[in-house]
Amino acid sequence: MKWRAGYVAPAVLLVAALLYAPFLWTGYLSFTRYDGLAPAQFAGLGNFAELVQDPALLTSIRNTLIWVAGTMILPVGLGLLVAVLSYDLKRGAWYRLPFMLPYALSGAGLGMVWSPILSHGGIANLLLGVDTAFLQEAPHNTLAMLLVWTWQQLGVNTLLFVVGLQSIPKEPIEAARLDGAGGWSLFRHVIWPLMAPLTAVVVGLALVASLKTFDIVWVMTQGGPGRSSETLAVTMYRDTFVASEYGYGSAVAVLLTVVTGLASYLYLKRQVT
Template identity: 85%
Template sequence: MRRSAPILGRFRYGYVAPAALLVAGLLYAPFVWTAYLSLTRYDGLAPPEWAGLANFGKLFDDPALLTSLRNTLLWVVGTMVLPVGLGLLVAVLSHDIKGGAWYRVPFMLPYALSGAGLALVWSPILSHGGIANALLGVDTAFLQDAPVNTLAMLLVWTWQQLGVNTLLFVVGLQSIPKEPIEAARLDGASGWRLFRHITWPLMRPLTAVVVGLALVASLKTFDIVWVMTQGGPGRNSETLAVTMYKETFVASDYGYGSAVAVMLTVVTGLASYLYLKRQVAS
Protein backbone atom coordinates (compact mmCIF):
# COMPACT_ATOMS: atom_id res chain seq x y z
CA MET A 1 0.00 0.00 0.00
CA ARG A 2 1.39 3.38 -0.99
CA ARG A 3 2.13 5.63 1.95
CA SER A 4 0.86 9.19 1.79
CA ALA A 5 3.44 11.96 1.71
CA PRO A 6 4.16 13.66 5.05
CA ILE A 7 2.21 16.83 5.65
CA LEU A 8 5.39 18.88 5.82
CA GLY A 9 6.54 17.55 2.46
CA ARG A 10 3.14 17.94 0.84
CA PHE A 11 2.97 21.66 1.60
CA ARG A 12 6.68 22.50 1.36
CA TYR A 13 6.21 24.91 -1.53
CA GLY A 14 3.50 26.73 0.37
CA TYR A 15 5.89 27.43 3.22
CA VAL A 16 8.46 29.14 1.02
CA ALA A 17 5.92 30.90 -1.22
CA PRO A 18 5.55 34.06 0.95
CA ALA A 19 9.31 34.59 1.11
CA ALA A 20 9.68 33.89 -2.61
CA LEU A 21 6.92 36.37 -3.47
CA LEU A 22 8.49 39.00 -1.21
CA VAL A 23 11.89 38.58 -2.87
CA ALA A 24 10.30 38.68 -6.31
CA GLY A 25 8.36 41.83 -5.45
CA LEU A 26 11.23 43.72 -3.86
CA LEU A 27 14.16 42.58 -6.02
CA TYR A 28 13.21 40.97 -9.32
CA ALA A 29 10.21 43.09 -10.28
CA PRO A 30 12.11 46.43 -9.93
CA PHE A 31 14.98 45.01 -11.98
CA VAL A 32 12.63 43.90 -14.75
CA TRP A 33 11.05 47.39 -14.74
CA THR A 34 14.50 49.01 -14.85
CA ALA A 35 15.54 46.75 -17.73
CA TYR A 36 12.39 47.82 -19.60
CA LEU A 37 13.06 51.52 -18.95
CA SER A 38 16.61 51.09 -20.27
CA LEU A 39 15.03 50.40 -23.68
CA THR A 40 12.94 53.58 -23.62
CA ARG A 41 13.16 57.36 -23.54
CA TYR A 42 11.56 58.42 -20.28
CA ASP A 43 11.78 61.65 -18.28
CA GLY A 44 9.63 60.51 -15.37
CA LEU A 45 6.59 62.50 -16.54
CA ALA A 46 5.50 61.58 -20.04
CA PRO A 47 4.85 57.90 -20.88
CA PRO A 48 7.99 55.94 -21.85
CA GLU A 49 8.78 55.88 -25.58
CA TRP A 50 10.41 52.78 -27.02
CA ALA A 51 14.03 53.45 -28.02
CA GLY A 52 15.44 49.95 -28.46
CA LEU A 53 19.18 49.75 -27.77
CA ALA A 54 19.79 53.48 -28.25
CA ASN A 55 20.62 54.04 -24.58
CA PHE A 56 23.15 51.22 -24.58
CA GLY A 57 24.72 52.58 -27.74
CA LYS A 58 25.04 55.94 -26.00
CA LEU A 59 26.95 54.25 -23.16
CA PHE A 60 29.94 53.50 -25.38
CA ASP A 61 30.08 57.06 -26.73
CA ASP A 62 29.87 58.74 -23.31
CA PRO A 63 33.31 59.89 -22.05
CA ALA A 64 31.87 60.31 -18.55
CA LEU A 65 31.07 56.60 -18.47
CA LEU A 66 34.68 55.71 -19.29
CA THR A 67 35.74 57.89 -16.36
CA SER A 68 33.21 56.10 -14.15
CA LEU A 69 34.55 52.71 -15.23
CA ARG A 70 38.12 53.80 -14.48
CA ASN A 71 37.19 55.11 -11.04
CA THR A 72 35.12 52.02 -10.25
CA LEU A 73 38.11 49.85 -11.16
CA LEU A 74 40.27 51.96 -8.85
CA TRP A 75 37.76 51.38 -6.06
CA VAL A 76 37.82 47.62 -6.65
CA VAL A 77 41.62 47.36 -6.68
CA GLY A 78 42.00 49.80 -3.78
CA THR A 79 39.47 47.90 -1.67
CA MET A 80 41.30 44.62 -2.20
CA VAL A 81 44.65 46.18 -1.24
CA LEU A 82 43.66 48.53 1.60
CA PRO A 83 40.60 47.53 3.68
CA VAL A 84 41.02 43.80 3.00
CA GLY A 85 44.82 43.65 3.04
CA LEU A 86 45.25 45.88 6.08
CA GLY A 87 42.37 44.12 7.84
CA LEU A 88 44.20 40.81 7.44
CA LEU A 89 47.44 42.38 8.69
CA VAL A 90 45.83 43.86 11.82
CA ALA A 91 44.01 40.59 12.54
CA VAL A 92 47.20 38.52 12.29
CA LEU A 93 49.30 40.94 14.36
CA SER A 94 46.68 41.24 17.13
CA HIS A 95 45.78 37.55 17.25
CA ASP A 96 47.06 35.42 20.13
CA ILE A 97 48.63 38.33 22.01
CA LYS A 98 47.62 39.56 25.43
CA GLY A 99 45.03 42.33 25.15
CA GLY A 100 44.71 41.84 21.38
CA ALA A 101 40.99 42.62 21.46
CA TRP A 102 41.71 46.08 22.90
CA TYR A 103 44.16 46.83 20.10
CA ARG A 104 41.36 46.18 17.61
CA VAL A 105 38.83 48.50 19.25
CA PRO A 106 40.10 51.74 17.59
CA PHE A 107 39.75 50.09 14.20
CA MET A 108 36.16 49.04 14.93
CA LEU A 109 34.80 52.42 16.04
CA PRO A 110 34.62 54.10 12.56
CA TYR A 111 32.38 51.28 11.32
CA ALA A 112 29.63 52.61 13.57
CA LEU A 113 29.37 55.68 11.30
CA SER A 114 27.39 55.62 8.08
CA GLY A 115 29.16 56.32 4.81
CA ALA A 116 27.41 59.69 4.52
CA GLY A 117 28.32 60.65 8.09
CA LEU A 118 31.91 59.62 7.47
CA ALA A 119 32.03 61.78 4.35
CA LEU A 120 30.70 64.79 6.26
CA VAL A 121 33.48 64.38 8.84
CA TRP A 122 36.28 64.03 6.30
CA SER A 123 35.18 66.56 3.68
CA PRO A 124 36.45 69.64 5.57
CA ILE A 125 39.61 67.77 6.55
CA LEU A 126 40.52 66.96 2.94
CA SER A 127 39.21 70.15 1.34
CA HIS A 128 41.64 72.61 -0.24
CA GLY A 129 43.18 74.60 2.60
CA GLY A 130 41.71 72.20 5.15
CA ILE A 131 43.18 70.43 8.16
CA ALA A 132 45.09 67.85 6.07
CA ASN A 133 46.92 70.61 4.19
CA ALA A 134 47.83 72.33 7.45
CA LEU A 135 49.09 69.16 9.15
CA LEU A 136 51.08 67.94 6.14
CA GLY A 137 52.39 71.38 5.22
CA VAL A 138 51.26 71.04 1.60
CA ASP A 139 48.88 72.89 -0.70
CA THR A 140 47.16 69.94 -2.35
CA ALA A 141 43.56 69.82 -3.56
CA PHE A 142 42.83 66.30 -2.33
CA LEU A 143 39.23 66.39 -3.55
CA GLN A 144 39.76 68.37 -6.74
CA ASP A 145 42.22 66.59 -9.01
CA ALA A 146 41.76 63.08 -10.44
CA PRO A 147 42.76 60.43 -9.54
CA VAL A 148 43.94 61.97 -6.24
CA ASN A 149 40.34 62.58 -5.16
CA THR A 150 39.43 58.92 -5.70
CA LEU A 151 42.50 57.79 -3.76
CA ALA A 152 41.65 60.20 -0.93
CA MET A 153 38.11 58.83 -0.70
CA LEU A 154 39.53 55.31 -0.77
CA LEU A 155 41.54 56.14 2.36
CA VAL A 156 38.34 57.34 4.05
CA TRP A 157 36.61 54.13 2.96
CA THR A 158 39.54 52.14 4.37
CA TRP A 159 39.25 53.95 7.69
CA GLN A 160 35.64 52.80 7.95
CA GLN A 161 35.90 49.25 6.58
CA LEU A 162 39.19 48.21 8.18
CA GLY A 163 37.56 47.27 11.48
CA VAL A 164 34.90 44.92 10.14
CA ASN A 165 37.40 43.16 7.87
CA THR A 166 39.73 42.77 10.82
CA LEU A 167 36.92 41.27 12.89
CA LEU A 168 36.02 38.78 10.15
CA PHE A 169 39.63 37.68 9.77
CA VAL A 170 39.97 37.30 13.56
CA VAL A 171 36.94 35.00 13.50
CA GLY A 172 38.70 32.99 10.80
CA LEU A 173 41.91 32.79 12.82
CA GLN A 174 40.02 31.66 15.91
CA SER A 175 38.27 28.91 13.94
CA ILE A 176 41.55 27.32 12.84
CA PRO A 177 42.28 24.04 14.69
CA LYS A 178 45.26 24.32 16.99
CA GLU A 179 46.74 20.94 16.10
CA PRO A 180 48.13 21.91 12.63
CA ILE A 181 49.61 25.12 14.06
CA GLU A 182 51.30 23.31 16.95
CA ALA A 183 52.59 20.57 14.62
CA ALA A 184 54.07 23.18 12.28
CA ARG A 185 55.76 24.96 15.16
CA LEU A 186 57.29 21.68 16.34
CA ASP A 187 58.71 21.28 12.84
CA GLY A 188 60.35 24.69 13.14
CA ALA A 189 57.86 26.81 11.19
CA SER A 190 57.24 30.30 12.49
CA GLY A 191 56.46 33.83 11.35
CA TRP A 192 55.91 34.21 7.62
CA ARG A 193 56.47 30.52 6.84
CA LEU A 194 53.84 29.49 9.37
CA PHE A 195 51.35 32.01 8.03
CA ARG A 196 51.97 31.25 4.34
CA HIS A 197 51.91 27.45 4.48
CA ILE A 198 49.52 26.74 7.36
CA THR A 199 47.44 29.69 8.54
CA TRP A 200 46.59 31.24 5.17
CA PRO A 201 45.40 28.00 3.47
CA LEU A 202 43.21 27.16 6.48
CA MET A 203 41.64 30.66 6.33
CA ARG A 204 40.83 30.37 2.64
CA PRO A 205 37.03 29.76 2.96
CA LEU A 206 36.55 32.86 5.11
CA THR A 207 38.89 34.91 2.94
CA ALA A 208 36.72 34.09 -0.07
CA VAL A 209 33.70 35.51 1.78
CA VAL A 210 35.51 38.68 2.90
CA VAL A 211 36.91 39.39 -0.57
CA GLY A 212 33.56 38.64 -2.21
CA LEU A 213 31.70 41.07 0.06
CA ALA A 214 34.37 43.75 -0.45
CA LEU A 215 34.23 43.25 -4.23
CA VAL A 216 30.47 43.80 -4.42
CA ALA A 217 30.61 46.77 -2.01
CA SER A 218 33.35 48.51 -4.01
CA LEU A 219 31.43 48.11 -7.27
CA LYS A 220 28.38 49.81 -5.70
CA THR A 221 30.25 52.69 -4.02
CA PHE A 222 27.98 55.71 -3.86
CA ASP A 223 27.41 57.50 -0.54
CA ILE A 224 30.98 58.56 0.24
CA VAL A 225 31.58 59.80 -3.32
CA TRP A 226 28.26 61.62 -3.53
CA VAL A 227 28.61 63.47 -0.23
CA MET A 228 32.30 64.36 -0.62
CA THR A 229 32.48 65.37 -4.30
CA GLN A 230 29.13 64.57 -5.99
CA GLY A 231 31.27 62.97 -8.68
CA GLY A 232 33.15 66.18 -9.40
CA PRO A 233 34.77 68.51 -10.03
CA GLY A 234 33.11 68.11 -13.38
CA ARG A 235 32.64 64.36 -13.50
CA ASN A 236 36.18 63.22 -12.74
CA SER A 237 35.43 61.23 -9.55
CA GLU A 238 32.21 59.54 -10.58
CA THR A 239 31.68 55.82 -10.11
CA LEU A 240 29.10 53.78 -11.99
CA ALA A 241 26.65 54.11 -9.10
CA VAL A 242 27.05 57.89 -9.02
CA THR A 243 26.65 58.13 -12.80
CA MET A 244 23.46 56.09 -12.56
CA TYR A 245 22.07 58.40 -9.87
CA LYS A 246 22.98 61.64 -11.66
CA GLU A 247 21.60 60.55 -15.02
CA THR A 248 18.37 59.29 -13.46
CA PHE A 249 17.50 61.73 -10.68
CA VAL A 250 19.51 64.86 -11.55
CA ALA A 251 19.28 64.88 -15.34
CA SER A 252 15.84 63.14 -15.28
CA ASP A 253 16.97 60.82 -18.08
CA TYR A 254 15.44 57.66 -16.65
CA GLY A 255 16.05 55.63 -19.80
CA TYR A 256 19.79 56.28 -19.90
CA GLY A 257 20.09 56.04 -16.12
CA SER A 258 18.36 52.66 -16.24
CA ALA A 259 20.81 51.53 -18.91
CA VAL A 260 23.69 52.45 -16.59
CA ALA A 261 21.93 50.57 -13.77
CA VAL A 262 21.62 47.47 -15.95
CA MET A 263 25.27 47.75 -16.91
CA LEU A 264 26.28 48.07 -13.24
CA THR A 265 24.19 45.00 -12.39
CA VAL A 266 25.79 43.00 -15.18
CA VAL A 267 29.30 44.07 -14.19
CA THR A 268 28.66 43.24 -10.52
CA GLY A 269 27.08 39.90 -11.33
CA LEU A 270 29.81 38.95 -13.80
CA ALA A 271 32.61 39.92 -11.41
CA SER A 272 30.98 37.94 -8.60
CA TYR A 273 30.45 34.92 -10.86
CA LEU A 274 34.04 34.89 -12.11
CA TYR A 275 35.38 35.27 -8.58
CA LEU A 276 33.22 32.48 -7.16
CA LYS A 277 34.00 30.23 -10.13
CA ARG A 278 37.71 30.75 -9.57
CA GLN A 279 37.32 29.92 -5.88
CA VAL A 280 35.46 26.70 -6.64
CA ALA A 281 37.90 25.66 -9.37
CA SER A 282 40.96 26.19 -7.18
Protein backbone atom coordinates in the same frame (compact mmCIF):
# COMPACT_ATOMS: atom_id res chain seq x y z
CA MET B 1 2.84 20.33 0.75
CA LYS B 2 -0.11 22.61 -0.02
CA TRP B 3 -0.03 24.07 3.46
CA ARG B 4 3.72 24.61 3.24
CA ALA B 5 3.34 26.45 -0.07
CA GLY B 6 0.72 28.66 1.54
CA TYR B 7 3.10 29.58 4.35
CA VAL B 8 5.90 30.43 1.94
CA ALA B 9 3.77 32.28 -0.61
CA PRO B 10 3.57 35.66 1.25
CA ALA B 11 7.36 35.84 1.60
CA VAL B 12 7.85 34.88 -2.05
CA LEU B 13 5.37 37.51 -3.20
CA LEU B 14 7.01 40.14 -1.00
CA VAL B 15 10.46 39.36 -2.40
CA ALA B 16 9.09 39.41 -5.93
CA ALA B 17 7.40 42.76 -5.36
CA LEU B 18 10.41 44.44 -3.73
CA LEU B 19 13.27 42.91 -5.73
CA TYR B 20 12.30 41.21 -8.96
CA ALA B 21 9.62 43.64 -10.15
CA PRO B 22 11.89 46.74 -9.88
CA PHE B 23 14.67 44.82 -11.57
CA LEU B 24 12.45 43.88 -14.51
CA TRP B 25 11.07 47.43 -14.70
CA THR B 26 14.59 48.85 -14.82
CA GLY B 27 15.49 46.41 -17.57
CA TYR B 28 12.47 47.55 -19.57
CA LEU B 29 13.25 51.25 -19.08
CA SER B 30 16.81 50.71 -20.34
CA PHE B 31 15.33 50.18 -23.82
CA THR B 32 13.24 53.36 -23.73
CA ARG B 33 13.50 57.15 -23.71
CA TYR B 34 11.76 58.24 -20.53
CA ASP B 35 11.95 61.46 -18.52
CA GLY B 36 9.48 60.50 -15.80
CA LEU B 37 6.68 62.65 -17.25
CA ALA B 38 5.89 61.80 -20.85
CA PRO B 39 5.11 58.21 -21.81
CA ALA B 40 8.17 56.03 -22.36
CA GLN B 41 9.24 55.75 -26.00
CA PHE B 42 10.86 52.51 -27.09
CA ALA B 43 14.45 53.19 -28.25
CA GLY B 44 15.85 49.69 -28.71
CA LEU B 45 19.59 49.64 -28.04
CA GLY B 46 19.88 53.42 -28.40
CA ASN B 47 20.69 54.01 -24.74
CA PHE B 48 23.42 51.39 -24.75
CA ALA B 49 24.90 52.75 -28.00
CA GLU B 50 24.96 56.23 -26.46
CA LEU B 51 26.44 54.82 -23.29
CA VAL B 52 29.37 53.25 -25.12
CA GLN B 53 30.19 56.61 -26.72
CA ASP B 54 29.88 58.60 -23.48
CA PRO B 55 33.34 59.76 -22.29
CA ALA B 56 32.01 59.95 -18.73
CA LEU B 57 31.51 56.17 -18.81
CA LEU B 58 35.24 55.55 -19.29
CA THR B 59 35.98 57.79 -16.32
CA SER B 60 33.40 55.93 -14.22
CA ILE B 61 34.85 52.56 -15.19
CA ARG B 62 38.40 53.75 -14.43
CA ASN B 63 37.39 55.05 -11.00
CA THR B 64 35.40 51.90 -10.25
CA LEU B 65 38.44 49.75 -11.08
CA ILE B 66 40.55 51.95 -8.79
CA TRP B 67 38.03 51.33 -6.02
CA VAL B 68 38.11 47.57 -6.62
CA ALA B 69 41.92 47.35 -6.67
CA GLY B 70 42.30 49.73 -3.74
CA THR B 71 39.76 47.81 -1.66
CA MET B 72 41.62 44.54 -2.22
CA ILE B 73 44.95 46.12 -1.22
CA LEU B 74 43.95 48.46 1.62
CA PRO B 75 40.86 47.46 3.65
CA VAL B 76 41.27 43.74 2.97
CA GLY B 77 45.08 43.58 3.02
CA LEU B 78 45.51 45.80 6.07
CA GLY B 79 42.63 44.03 7.82
CA LEU B 80 44.47 40.74 7.43
CA LEU B 81 47.70 42.33 8.67
CA VAL B 82 46.09 43.83 11.78
CA ALA B 83 44.29 40.56 12.54
CA VAL B 84 47.47 38.47 12.31
CA LEU B 85 49.64 40.90 14.29
CA SER B 86 47.11 41.35 17.11
CA TYR B 87 45.83 37.78 17.31
CA ASP B 88 48.42 36.37 19.73
CA LEU B 89 48.82 39.59 21.70
CA LYS B 90 47.56 39.82 25.24
CA ARG B 91 44.43 42.00 25.23
CA GLY B 92 44.55 41.98 21.46
CA ALA B 93 40.83 42.82 21.33
CA TRP B 94 41.57 46.21 22.88
CA TYR B 95 44.18 46.92 20.20
CA ARG B 96 41.59 46.11 17.53
CA LEU B 97 38.87 48.27 19.09
CA PRO B 98 40.00 51.61 17.55
CA PHE B 99 39.83 50.00 14.11
CA MET B 100 36.26 48.82 14.76
CA LEU B 101 34.72 52.12 15.88
CA PRO B 102 34.62 53.87 12.45
CA TYR B 103 32.48 51.04 11.05
CA ALA B 104 29.57 52.41 13.09
CA LEU B 105 29.41 55.37 10.69
CA SER B 106 27.41 55.15 7.48
CA GLY B 107 29.00 56.06 4.18
CA ALA B 108 27.09 59.35 4.15
CA GLY B 109 28.15 60.15 7.70
CA LEU B 110 31.71 59.24 6.82
CA GLY B 111 31.68 61.68 3.94
CA MET B 112 30.28 64.49 6.09
CA VAL B 113 33.03 63.97 8.68
CA TRP B 114 35.93 63.83 6.23
CA SER B 115 34.86 66.38 3.60
CA PRO B 116 35.88 69.43 5.68
CA ILE B 117 39.05 67.65 6.81
CA LEU B 118 40.21 67.06 3.24
CA SER B 119 38.89 70.30 1.78
CA HIS B 120 41.24 73.04 0.62
CA GLY B 121 42.55 74.74 3.75
CA GLY B 122 41.14 71.97 5.94
CA ILE B 123 42.67 70.17 8.89
CA ALA B 124 44.62 67.76 6.66
CA ASN B 125 46.39 70.68 5.00
CA LEU B 126 47.25 72.21 8.35
CA LEU B 127 48.59 68.98 9.86
CA LEU B 128 50.61 68.02 6.78
CA GLY B 129 51.82 71.55 6.12
CA VAL B 130 50.71 71.48 2.50
CA ASP B 131 48.33 73.45 0.34
CA THR B 132 46.61 70.67 -1.58
CA ALA B 133 43.02 70.34 -2.74
CA PHE B 134 42.66 66.63 -2.04
CA LEU B 135 39.12 66.44 -3.41
CA GLN B 136 39.48 68.79 -6.38
CA GLU B 137 41.92 66.96 -8.65
CA ALA B 138 41.68 63.55 -10.30
CA PRO B 139 42.73 60.89 -9.52
CA HIS B 140 43.80 62.28 -6.13
CA ASN B 141 40.17 62.75 -5.12
CA THR B 142 39.39 59.08 -5.71
CA LEU B 143 42.51 58.00 -3.82
CA ALA B 144 41.66 60.31 -0.91
CA MET B 145 38.15 58.87 -0.67
CA LEU B 146 39.60 55.37 -0.89
CA LEU B 147 41.74 56.11 2.18
CA VAL B 148 38.64 57.31 4.02
CA TRP B 149 36.86 54.13 2.94
CA THR B 150 39.79 52.13 4.30
CA TRP B 151 39.50 53.92 7.65
CA GLN B 152 35.90 52.71 7.91
CA GLN B 153 36.17 49.19 6.46
CA LEU B 154 39.44 48.14 8.10
CA GLY B 155 37.77 47.17 11.37
CA VAL B 156 35.15 44.80 10.00
CA ASN B 157 37.69 43.05 7.77
CA THR B 158 39.99 42.69 10.76
CA LEU B 159 37.15 41.17 12.78
CA LEU B 160 36.32 38.67 10.03
CA PHE B 161 39.93 37.59 9.72
CA VAL B 162 40.21 37.21 13.49
CA VAL B 163 37.19 34.90 13.38
CA GLY B 164 38.98 32.94 10.68
CA LEU B 165 42.13 32.69 12.79
CA GLN B 166 40.12 31.46 15.76
CA SER B 167 38.53 28.74 13.64
CA ILE B 168 41.89 27.26 12.59
CA PRO B 169 42.74 23.99 14.39
CA LYS B 170 45.73 24.39 16.68
CA GLU B 171 47.25 21.00 15.84
CA PRO B 172 48.64 21.91 12.37
CA ILE B 173 50.13 25.14 13.73
CA GLU B 174 51.76 23.37 16.67
CA ALA B 175 53.11 20.65 14.36
CA ALA B 176 54.55 23.28 12.01
CA ARG B 177 56.22 25.06 14.91
CA LEU B 178 57.77 21.78 16.09
CA ASP B 179 59.19 21.39 12.57
CA GLY B 180 60.82 24.81 12.88
CA ALA B 181 58.30 26.93 10.97
CA GLY B 182 57.65 30.41 12.27
CA GLY B 183 56.87 33.97 11.26
CA TRP B 184 56.27 34.44 7.56
CA SER B 185 56.91 30.78 6.73
CA LEU B 186 54.26 29.64 9.25
CA PHE B 187 51.75 32.15 7.94
CA ARG B 188 52.34 31.46 4.24
CA HIS B 189 52.40 27.66 4.31
CA VAL B 190 50.01 26.83 7.19
CA ILE B 191 47.80 29.70 8.40
CA TRP B 192 47.01 31.28 5.03
CA PRO B 193 45.88 28.03 3.30
CA LEU B 194 43.69 27.15 6.29
CA MET B 195 42.05 30.59 6.10
CA ALA B 196 41.30 30.28 2.38
CA PRO B 197 37.50 29.67 2.75
CA LEU B 198 36.99 32.75 4.93
CA THR B 199 39.32 34.84 2.78
CA ALA B 200 37.17 33.98 -0.24
CA VAL B 201 34.11 35.33 1.58
CA VAL B 202 35.85 38.54 2.72
CA VAL B 203 37.26 39.27 -0.73
CA GLY B 204 33.93 38.49 -2.38
CA LEU B 205 32.03 40.89 -0.11
CA ALA B 206 34.65 43.59 -0.62
CA LEU B 207 34.53 43.09 -4.39
CA VAL B 208 30.77 43.61 -4.60
CA ALA B 209 30.85 46.56 -2.18
CA SER B 210 33.59 48.34 -4.15
CA LEU B 211 31.77 47.87 -7.45
CA LYS B 212 28.67 49.53 -5.96
CA THR B 213 30.46 52.44 -4.26
CA PHE B 214 28.10 55.40 -4.15
CA ASP B 215 27.29 57.14 -0.86
CA ILE B 216 30.76 58.25 0.20
CA VAL B 217 31.56 59.57 -3.30
CA TRP B 218 28.27 61.41 -3.63
CA VAL B 219 28.54 63.10 -0.23
CA MET B 220 32.21 64.10 -0.57
CA THR B 221 32.44 65.19 -4.21
CA GLN B 222 29.13 64.39 -5.97
CA GLY B 223 31.33 62.81 -8.61
CA GLY B 224 33.12 66.06 -9.35
CA PRO B 225 34.78 68.20 -10.19
CA GLY B 226 33.60 67.79 -13.76
CA ARG B 227 32.50 64.16 -13.15
CA SER B 228 36.14 63.23 -12.58
CA SER B 229 35.50 61.07 -9.49
CA GLU B 230 32.30 59.33 -10.58
CA THR B 231 31.88 55.60 -10.18
CA LEU B 232 29.35 53.55 -12.13
CA ALA B 233 26.86 53.83 -9.26
CA VAL B 234 27.24 57.62 -9.12
CA THR B 235 26.83 57.86 -12.90
CA MET B 236 23.65 55.82 -12.66
CA TYR B 237 22.25 58.08 -9.93
CA ARG B 238 23.20 61.33 -11.70
CA ASP B 239 21.75 60.33 -15.05
CA THR B 240 18.57 58.94 -13.50
CA PHE B 241 17.60 61.30 -10.70
CA VAL B 242 19.56 64.49 -11.44
CA ALA B 243 19.29 64.60 -15.22
CA SER B 244 15.87 62.84 -15.20
CA GLU B 245 16.98 60.54 -18.01
CA TYR B 246 15.41 57.42 -16.60
CA GLY B 247 15.95 55.31 -19.69
CA TYR B 248 19.63 56.17 -19.97
CA GLY B 249 20.14 55.82 -16.21
CA SER B 250 18.47 52.41 -16.34
CA ALA B 251 20.94 51.38 -19.03
CA VAL B 252 23.79 52.33 -16.68
CA ALA B 253 22.07 50.31 -13.93
CA VAL B 254 21.85 47.29 -16.21
CA LEU B 255 25.54 47.67 -17.09
CA LEU B 256 26.47 47.89 -13.40
CA THR B 257 24.37 44.81 -12.64
CA VAL B 258 26.02 42.84 -15.44
CA VAL B 259 29.52 43.90 -14.36
CA THR B 260 28.85 43.05 -10.71
CA GLY B 261 27.22 39.72 -11.54
CA LEU B 262 29.96 38.74 -13.99
CA ALA B 263 32.75 39.69 -11.58
CA SER B 264 31.08 37.74 -8.77
CA TYR B 265 30.53 34.71 -11.00
CA LEU B 266 34.12 34.63 -12.25
CA TYR B 267 35.45 35.05 -8.73
CA LEU B 268 33.26 32.31 -7.24
CA LYS B 269 33.99 30.01 -10.15
CA ARG B 270 37.71 30.44 -9.57
CA GLN B 271 37.27 29.65 -5.88
CA VAL B 272 35.34 26.47 -6.63
CA THR B 273 37.83 25.24 -9.21
